[in-house]
Amino acid sequence: MVTDIYQVQGMTCGHCVQAVSAEVGALAGVDEVQVDLASGQVTVTSAEPLDPAAVRAAVDEAGYDLVDR
Structure with a gap:
């Protein structure tokens, strides 16, 4: 398992969280997506490193x- 944390700008509500979770969660190999609205952090757990x-x-x-790392 690989866990990556991304920083996302522009999310302001529950709908934003849902939209990001759905799109990132649809990527091949993604097992779990957790979005922290307050910080803008998106934690993605996947079987392999994601592109x-x-x-x-x-x-x-x-x-x-997506904020550049």
């Missing part, structure tokens, strides 16, 4: 911005 471009695209599809 950063795929995570960025999923967050973008949800309507938010």
Whole structure:
């Protein structure tokens, strides 16, 4: 198992959390997505390391911005 923490900007409500969780959770290999609305942190647990471009695209599809690490 691999756990990565991403920083996402622009989330302000429960709908935001739901949208990001759904898009990132749909990526191949993702087992769990936890979103902390207050901090903007998105914790993703997956079987293998995820392609950063795929995570960025999923967050973008949800309507938010992934902060560069």
